[in-house]
Amino acid sequence: MADPMRIRAQASGDKATVRVLMSHEMESGQRKDANGKIVPAWFIQEVTALHNEKTVMTAEWGPAVAKNPFLQFAIKGAKAGDKVTILWKDNKGDSRKDEATVS
Amino acid sequence: MQTRRETLKHSAVVAGLLASTGLFPQFAHAAFNKNAFDAKSVQDALKAIGPATLTESKDVTITGPDIAENGAVVPLGASTTLANVKQLLILVEKNPSTLVAMFNMSDSIEPTVSTRAKMGQSSDVYAVAITADGKALFAKKEVKVTLGGCGG
Amino acid sequence: MKQLMAWVVLASGLAALPALAQKTASQGIDEYRAMLQDGNPADLFEAKGEDLWKVKRGPKNASLEKCDLGKGPGVVKGAFVELPRFFADTQKVQDLESRLLTCMTTLQGFNAEEIAKTPFGKGEQNSVTALATWISAESKDMRFNLPQNHASEKTFYEVGKRLFYQRGGPHDFSCASCHGEEGKRIRLQDLPMLTKNPGDGVGFAAWPAYRVSNGQMWGMQQRLNDCYRQQRFPYPGFGSDATIALGVYLGVNAKGAASVAPAIKR
Numbered sequence: 002m003a004d005p006m007r008i009r010a011q012a013s014g015d016k017a018t019v020r021v022l023m024s025h026e027m028e029s030g031q032r033k034d035a036n037g038k039i040v041p042a043w044f045i046q047e048v049t050a051l052h053n054e055k056t057v058m059t060a061e062w063g064p065a066v067a068k069n070p071f072l073q074f075a076i077k078g079a080k081a082g083d084k085v086t087i088l089w090k091d092n093k094g095d096s097r098k099d100e101a102t103v104s
Numbered sequence: 105m106q107t108r109r110e111t112l113k114h115s116a117v118v119a120g121l122l123a124s125t126g127l128f129p130q131f132a133h134a135a136f137n138k139n140a141f142d143a144k145s146v147q148d149a150l151k152a153i154g155p156a157t158l159t160e161s162k163d164v165t166i167t168g169p170d171i172a173e174n175g176a177v178v179p180l181g182a183s184t185t186l187a188n189v190k191q192l193l194i195l196v197e198k199n200p201s202t203l204v205a206m207f208n209m210s211d212s213i214e215p216t217v218s219t220r221a222k223m224g225q226s227s228d229v230y231a232v233a234i235t236a237d238g239k240a241l242f243a244k245k246e247v248k249v250t251l252g253g254c255g256g
Numbered sequence: 257m258k259q260l261m262a263w264v265v266l267a268s269g270l271a272a273l274p275a276l277a278q279k280t281a282s283q284g285i286d287e288y289r290a291m292l293q294d295g296n297p298a299d300l301f302e303a304k305g306e307d308l309w310k311v312k313r314g315p316k317n318a319s320l321e322k323c324d325l326g327k328g329p330g331v332v333k334g335a336f337v338e339l340p341r342f343f344a345d346t347q348k349v350q351d352l353e354s355r356l357l358t359c360m361t362t363l364q365g366f367n368a369e370e371i372a373k374t375p376f377g378k379g380e381q382n383s384v385t386a387l388a389t390w391i392s393a394e395s396k397d398m399r400f401n402l403p404q405n406h407a408s409e410k411t412f413y414e415v416g417k418r419l420f421y422q423r424g425g426p427h428d429f430s431c432a433s434c435h436g437e438e439g440k441r442i443r444l445q446d447l448p449m450l451t452k453n454p455g456d457g458v459g460f461a462a463w464p465a466y467r468v469s470n471g472q473m474w475g476m477q478q479r480l481n482d483c484y485r486q487q488r489f490p491y492p493g494f495g496s497d498a499t500i501a502l503g504v505y506l507g508v509n510a511k512g513a514a515s516v517a518p519a520i521k522r
Contacts, residue, residue, distance in 0.1 A: 020295055058212075072217070176469055
């Protein structure tokens with residue numbers, strides 16, 4: 002099971018800013034190892050964000066997203082106490098789901 | 105001041121990029137758009153010129169540093185003040201795969217996203233907003249990628 | 257006369273340009289670094305480190321919560337900015353990472369020698385790095401105040417100073433070659449002068465740090481050992497007296513400077 006994400010969600014006015022740090026190699030598939038062989042691409046492909054169980058954003062990522070990816074977005078109408086869930090799936094089928102409460 | 109010729113050239117580049125991603129203008133909310141992210145050749149991207157509307161717009165903003173000390177991690181953001189935005193895209197022209205990330209918006213999300221990309225070299229980076237009526241609007245900026253040094 | 261004036265104006269205008277270009281480049285780099293401060297991947301290692309402190313592990317199936325980092329068993333807050341220091345139970349001056357090895361051995365039953373021999377980035381070295389990241393975070397923004405009361409602490413400072421200036425290796429480098437003068441840099445990397453207090457969040461005050469160039473979390477041990485490698489010396493070794501002595505020298509010089517660890521670096 003992949004390492005946990007760090008999710009911070011902060012309410013301010015009529016929205017909540019969500020900042021996520023994901024733990025992932027995000028191997029581009031462009032690098033070569035010591036023997037000259039291509040290190041296979043291994044990266045998060047899909048990201049889903051939920052606000053209180055409702056999907057509010059999905060994303061498709063390519064291998065060009067940086068290692069240990071950072072993501073920031075804002076949910077309209079989210080307030081303190083609401084639940085934010087982030088789900089990711091990578092091209093090898095591994096996935097991770099973490100939750101945070103809006104502060 | 106940007107001349108009309110320069111504006112057209114930028115539009116052509118972005119149109120080409122979007123055409124190569126297979127997204128524009130009839131995009132599908134498929135599970136994972138492999139063709140989009142497989143677009144490797146910048147040459148091929150530049151050749152194709154999309155016929156639909158594609159305009160540079162002051163209502164779209166690309167945020168990022170002018171100089172990145174290391175191409176491994178470049179903070180890039182796409183945002184727009186337009187209404188009815190369906191998708192926000194971030195592209196790096198000179199990357200082997202030009203499309204970095206694609207965000208599918210909903211009414212509950214502010215049309216602003218930030219992430220970090222890998223950049224192979226100095227390049228123009230693009231933010232594209234696709235609205236519900238199929239229009240694509242973009243903004244671009246140049247990000248220089250440099251090699252910092254050692255230690256650090 | 258008018259033509260001469262024109263040339264003078266042109267010349268002074270051109271002279272001003274390089275200065276302007278230089279300012280923009282380093283300003284640009286500063287902006288880039290500022291953009292990365294929020295959302296430092298070091299957070300991921302910090303989370304792991306906190307976990308490792310509390311979880312029961314190793315042959316003795318115990319946690320590290322009784323580990324004495326210099327301020328008493330289990331006291332983590334403020335410990336980072338007082339290391340390296342002398343420890344009565346080992347009768348040695350120890351830095352954070354070698355002290356963690358002591359605790360991992362005595363409390364959890366791990367083999368310190370084995371971990372010290374393990375290359376950075378592998379096996380239990382990753383645990384030490386994660387723990388160091390969390391422990392440094394618990395002292396973030398606090399000011400360095402290494403003790404110099406014990407005779408060994410004072411000796412280690414002097415040893416560290418001598419090592420700092422000791423030249424050798426195929427390039428005849430010393431630490432001072434890069435860090436002994438103001439205003440030095442390697443390509444775009446500014447090199448802080450470390451023979452005195454370099455200010456808040458610089459040098460000793462900036463490690464452990466997440467290095468974006470390779471996506472790795474580095475503790476001070478890796479930073480010091482790698483500096484030696486860059487000088488074309490062999491690694492002095494993990495937790496070696498040499499690296500600890502240098503830590504004392506750098507840490508004491510940084511007295512009063514605020515720690516920003518865990519930091520983010522190129």
